Each structure stands twice: as structure tokens, then as C-alpha cells.
Amino acid sequence: MFATSMSxxxxxxxxxxxxxxxISLGEALLLSRKFRGVKILQVLALVPWSIPFVVSGSVYRLxxxxxxGMFNDIMLRLGLISQYRSWFSMAWPAMLIVALAYxxxxxxxxxxxLLAGIQSIPEELNEAALIDGAKRFAHFRVVTFNWLKxxxxxxxxxxxxxALWCFDPIFVxxxxxxxxxxxxxxxxxxxxxxxxxxxxxxxxxxxxxxxxTIVLIYLYFRALRLGRLRLRV
Amino acid sequence: MVNLSLQSEVEIHSVPPxxxxxxxxxxxxxxxxxxxxxxxxxxxxxxxxxxxxxGCMKDFPRSIINSAIVGLIVASYNILAGTLxxxxxxxxxxxxxxxxxxxxxxxxLIPPVVIAIPYYMIMKSIGLLDTLQVVILxxxxxxxxxxIWILNTYFLAIxxxxxxxxxxxxxxxxxxxxxxxxPLIKPAIVAVGIMxxxxxxxxxxxxxxxxxxxxxxxxxxxxxxxxxxxxxxxGLVCAMGVIxxxxxxxxxxxxxxxxxxxxxxGAVK
Numbered sequence: 001m002f003a004t005s006m007s008x009x010x011x012x013x014x015x016x017x018x019x020x021x022x023i024s025l026g027e028a029l030l031l032s033r034k035f036r037g038v039k040i041l042q043v044l045a046l047v048p049w050s051i052p053f054v055v056s057g058s059v060y061r062l063x064x065x066x067x068x069g070m071f072n073d074i075m076l077r078l079g080l081i082s083q084y085r086s087w088f089s090m091a092w093p094a095m096l097i098v099a100l101a102y103x104x105x106x107x108x109x110x111x112x113x114l115l116a117g118i119q120s121i122p123e124e125l126n127e128a129a130l131i132d133g134a135k136r137f138a139h140f141r142v143v144t145f146n147w148l149k150x151x152x153x154x155x156x157x158x159x160x161x162x163a164l165w166c167f168d169p170i171f172v173x174x175x176x177x178x179x180x181x182x183x184x185x186x187x188x189x190x191x192x193x194x195x196x197x198x199x200x201x202x203x204x205x206x207x208x209x210x211x212x213t214i215v216l217i218y219l220y221f222r223a224l225r226l227g228r229l230r231l232r233v
Numbered sequence: 234m235v236n237l238s239l240q241s242e243v244e245i246h247s248v249p250p251x252x253x254x255x256x257x258x259x260x261x262x263x264x265x266x267x268x269x270x271x272x273x274x275x276x277x278x279x280x281x282x283x284x285x286x287x288g289c290m291k292d293f294p295r296s297i298i299n300s301a302i303v304g305l306i307v308a309s310y311n312i313l314a315g316t317l318x319x320x321x322x323x324x325x326x327x328x329x330x331x332x333x334x335x336x337x338x339x340x341x342l343i344p345p346v347v348i349a350i351p352y353y354m355i356m357k358s359i360g361l362l363d364t365l366q367v368v369i370l371x372x373x374x375x376x377x378x379x380x381i382w383i384l385n386t387y388f389l390a391i392x393x394x395x396x397x398x399x400x401x402x403x404x405x406x407x408x409x410x411x412x413x414x415x416p417l418i419k420p421a422i423v424a425v426g427i428m429x430x431x432x433x434x435x436x437x438x439x440x441x442x443x444x445x446x447x448x449x450x451x452x453x454x455x456x457x458x459x460x461x462x463x464x465x466x467x468g469l470v471c472a473m474g475v476i477x478x479x480x481x482x483x484x485x486x487x488x489x490x491x492x493x494x495x496x497x498x499g500a501v502k
Contacts, residue, residue, distance in 0.1 A: 043489050050481030052435035054457040055474045061460065062467055112493060164344045168437045168453070172460045186346045186438075193350060194442070206347040217342050221335075 002205055004180055005188040008095075012184055013163040015099045016106075020159040021152060024107055028114035029144070042115075049108040053101075057172030060101040064088065091181040094174050098182050101169040106162060110155040117151040118144060153223045161216050164209065185209050265472045266294050287466075289458045292450055293473060299365060300451040301480075304430045307372045311380045311429040312422055318377075319384035320410050324396070334385065341378035345438045356443055365449045371439045376429035383428075387421040388414070423491040427484055434481065452477045 031042050048056075064071045066086040075081045087093040121143065129143045167186040170176070176183040176191070183191070185205060193202035264274070268291045321327075322334055352371065353362075361367040391414065399409050437453040444450045456477055459470050485492065 043486070046489055046492065047482065047485055050431055050485040051478055052437065052453045052456070052481070054437055054453045054460065055477050058456065058460045058470060058474050062471070116493075161342055161344075167346070168457065171437075171441075172457050175461060186344060189346045189349070190438075199350060203350055206350065209344055210347045213343055213347070217339055220342065 001180075002185075002188065002201075002208075005183050005185050005205075006208075008177075008181060009164065009184045012095065012099060012166065012182075013160055015095070016103060016163050017156060017159045019099070019103055020106060020110055021155055023103070024110035024114055024155065025148075025152070027107070027111045028118055029140075031111070031115055032118040045111055046108050048104050051105055053105060053168030054172050056101045056105050057169040060097055060104075060169075061088075061173045064093075064097055088174055089178050091178050094177045094182050098166075098169045098173055098177070101173060102166050106159070110159065113151055113155060114148060117148050121147050150223070154220075157216060157220045157223045161213065161220060164213060164216070262472045262476070265290070265469050265476065268293070287459050287462050289450075289455055290469065290473075292446075293452075293455050295448070296450045296452050296455045297476070299368075299449060300434060300453075303365065303368050303372060303451060304434050304480075306369050307376060307433040308426040308430040310369075310373055311376050312426045315377065315380035315384050315425055316410070316415075316418070316422065319381050319388050320406075320414065322381065323385055323388040324393070325406065334381070337378040338382060341375070341382075345375075349438070349442055352439070353442060362443060363445050363449055367443050368440055368449060368451065371443065372429075372433040372436055375436065375439075376432050379432070380425045380429055383425055384418070384421060387418050391417055420491050423488060427488050427492055430484065431481060 027045060031038060031045060063069050064087045066072070066084060066088070069087075071087070072081075072084045076084065087097065125143050125147070126139075129139050134142065164184075165186065166184055167190065170182055170184060170187045171190075174182045176187065186209075189202045189205045189209070192198045192205065260274075322330060356362050356367050361370075395413050396409050399413055400406075404412070434451075435453060436451075437457055440451045440454045441457065444454065452473075456470065456473050459465070459473065
């Protein structure tokens with residue numbers, strides 16, 4: 001049903017958008033410090049972006065496989081589960097695995113954006129905070145976070161738009177998931193279009209996706225304008 | 234995945250799984266390129282898995298060539314048309330300047346599903362449905378807005394004094410672009426070419442929709458189809474996946490500085 005598909009997409013967006021923002025923020029903070037080997041880590045952080053989505057989906061599907069996946073084996077040895085479990089036939093684990101396969105590829109881009117933002121903080125602000133005796137969290141809250149606010153807004157809206165795009169991991173990993181749980185609107189439309197050949201229903205769902213997307217695009221342009229104004233200061 | 238691709242079929246299915254291949258062999262790579270030897274090998278070993286090799290895998294070598302051709306053509310077209318387009322949009326003022334630019338960005342941000350049905354109908358009526366050209370066309374449509382956006386940002390950041398002086402001296406627009414602006418934007422052009430190549434390389438949805446036979450399929454479609462089968466031959470699929478990652482890794486490793494500069498300038502400003 002289309003309503004469950006919309007709710008699944010909403011849940012997916014709720015899972016991925018904060019995750020992308022938090023993970024990329026943390027990673028950018030880590031990568032902005034100067035320690036030995038940070039250059040190598042910066043390159044490694046960019047690597048997942050070059051992988052096609054289907055390959056990432058395949059890796060996670062094989063890792064969480066029921067009979068011989070590595071995840072089952074590690075959990076068994078750690079003692080967390082008592083026997084192998086089929087993760088893809090449970091609702092929430094399937095959604096989380098699809099989100100994981102999707103996040104692995106989407107995180108480098110916001111990480112780079114935030115890293116560039118952190119590196120563009122003028123030194124005077126950092127020094128002023130240091131002179132005023134700010135501890136680490138206060139330093140982060142006052143200097144870094146305020147400077148990065150427009151970029152974080154851009155990242156949030158960009159992640160929301162991209163969450164609507166997600167098609168490949170679903171196709172490879174779950175093909176709709178247990179009882180249509182991971183069937184996002186993109187996969188739903190594809191299934192109606194090329195599985196059931198029901199072009200009418202597929203077309204109708206695309207119009208609804210379009211409506212949501214237009215709202216998000218408008219937000220995106222607002223975010224860009226805010227970002228441009230702020231960074232010019 | 235590299236681990237799985239080096240194991241043989243019997244070893245993959247053992248429980249608990251091996252973390253390092255006990256007897257590594259490059260057999261799976263050879264099988265994924267030459268599927269007949271795979272069938273022969275499995276039949277010799279009297280394994281039932283010889284019946285379950287998905288038919289789409291016989292197109293894998295062809296799909297590597299297809300992906301390479303499509304990616305290179307899309308990247309070069311992006312560089313050429315993107316530079317010209319961004320130059321025109323920023324330096325030359327004509328009516329409908331900015332709305333054209335914003336409209337192309339909107340075209341990029343719409344999920345591909347939305348426009349998929351009309352694309353299919355149009356391509357079917359033109360008759361291009363199973364060829365390589367249609368994949369190239371669709372990938373160009375997908376990568377051009379981002380290209381023009383990034384190059385726009387770069388062009389706006391370059392002061393126009395030298396170009397105005399050259400125009401006064403009598404250069405035409407094309408000569409100004411070639412002789413004066415081009416050396417300044419070389420890093421951006423490299424970044425744009427690489428970004429469009431990577432986007433076209435990983436594009437799955439339209440390549441799946443618009444191609445039917447192996448004559449024009451690209452790598453993600455083959456890997457995805459082999460993976461979405463009910464019975465998955467893990468060794469072969471993993472070998473195909475590793476082969477699929479290698480160009481991306483190489484490109485990112487070699488060109489990382491340009492990529493960082495291009496990505497950052499594109500979406501922040």
C-alpha cells in the first residue's frame with residue numbers, strides 16, 4: 001500500500017538524516033585535528049563515496065546472511081545471541097541494515113563539507129575562545145557550532161533529499177523487506193511500474209513524491225542562500 | 234568481500250565463516266569474466282550450483298567495456314559542455330540567465346523515479362531503448378546540472394578584469410575562454426570530470442530501466458541483478474564486486490585533492 005510505503009520512507013528519513021549529520025559532524029571534528037596520519041585518514045574517509053550502491057548493498061547482504069554471515073558469527077562468539085538469526089526477516093533490523101548500506105556511501109560528502117567549514121573558521125575566533133578559558137565542549141558549542149550552522153542546515157536538507165533517492169540498497173538487499181517494511185516510495189514506484197505494469201498507480205505515486213521533493217528543494221535553496229550570506233561575512 | 238571472493242564455493246558455505254581464505258585462489262575472478270569455464274568447473278565437481286548461475290552474468294565482460302565507454306564519454310562531454318555552459322551563464326548576460334541555472338539544479342534534485350516513466354515512454358518511441366546512446370544521454374542529463382553548478386561557482390570567484398581587457402583588445406568570447414580563463418580553472422575541470430564519471434559509474438536505476446540485453450548494460454546492473462536472484466553465488470558476485478570497485482578506488486586515490494576542492498566548492502557556496 002502506498003501509505004505504508006510513505007511511512008516507511010518517513011521512518012527511513014528519520015533514521016538517516018540525523019545519523020548522517022551527527023556522524024559527519026563527528027568525523028569532521030576528528031579529521032580537523034592535527035595528528036600523525038590524519039592525511040591518510042582523510043583520504044580513507046573519502047573512499048566509500050566511490051563505491052557503487054549495489055556493491056555496498058551486496059557487502060551488507062552477505063555480511064548479515066543467515067547461514068554464514070560474519071555478523072552472526074561475531075555475535076555468537078561474543079555471546080550476545082544464542083543461535084544464528086535471520087536478520088532480514090525481522091522488520092527493524094532489515095531497515096537498519098538498508099540504512100547502514102546507504103549511510104556508508106553517503107557520509108563522505110557531508111563530512112568533506114563540514115571539514116571544509118571547520119577549516120575555514122578564522123584563527124582569531126579560536127584564539128579568543130582559548131584566551132577566555134573555554135573548555136572543549138564550550139569551545140565547540142560557541143565557536144564551531146555557530147560557525148557551522150548554515151553548513152549543517154545545508155547538510156540536513158541535502159540528506160533529506162537524498163533519502164528520497166534511495167533505491168539501490170533496497171533492490172539488492174531486501175526487495176521490499178519483511179511485509180513491505182523497507183519498501184520505500186522509490187522501490188514501490190519501480191515495482192508498480194515494472195513488476196505489476198500498473199503505470200497509473202506508479203504515476204500517481206511519482207506525483208506525490210514530486211510534491212514532497214518540491215518542498216524540500218525550496219528548503220534547499222533557502223539553506224543555500226543562508227549559507228552564502230553567512231560565509232561571506 | 235575481498236575475503237569471500239578468494240574462497241572457493243565449498244569454503245564459503247562452511248559455518249562458522251572463515252575470516253581469511255584458507256586456500257586463496259583467483260579462480261572466481263576468472264570465472265566471472267569467462268562464464269563458460271565456470272559452468273564446466275561446477276559440472277566437473279558435480280555440484281548442483283552449476284544450474285543456478287544467473288544468465289545475466291554472461292554479459293559481464295561486455296558490461297565492463299560498456300561502463301568504461303559510458304563513463305568516459307559522459308565525463309568528457311561534461312567537461313566540454315560544462316565549461317562552455319558555465320562560462321556563458323556567468324560572463325554573458327542574457328535573458329533568462331538565472332532561471333535557467335536554477336531550473337537545471339531543480340532537475341538534478343528530483344528523485345529519478347519521478348521522471349522514470351516519461352523517460353521510458355520517450356525512449357521507446359524514439360527507438361533507442363536498448364542501446365548505449367540512451368544510457369549516455371540519461372547520464373549526461375543527470376550529471377550536467379551539478380557540473381554547471383560547480384563550474385559556475387569557480388567562474389564567479391575569478392575576477393573579470395583580465396577578461397574585460399582582452400575583450401577590449403578584440404578577442405572573441407571563445408578565445409577569452411581558451412586563453413585566459415582556462416588555465417585558472419583547471420583543478421575545477423578535473424574535479425568535475427571525475428565527479429561526473431563517478432556518478433555515471435554508480436548509476437543504477439536508469440541503467441536498469443532502459444536496458445534489456447547485455448549489449449548495453451553497465452556494471453551496477455549486472456551486479457545488482459546477480460545479487461537480487463533468489464540463489465546467489467557468493468564467490469562470483471564478490472569477485473564481480475571487487476572488479477567493480479577497482480576503477481572507483483583508483484580514481485579517488487589518484488585525484489583526491491582535486492575531488493575535495495571540487496566537492497566542497499560546489500555545494501557550500
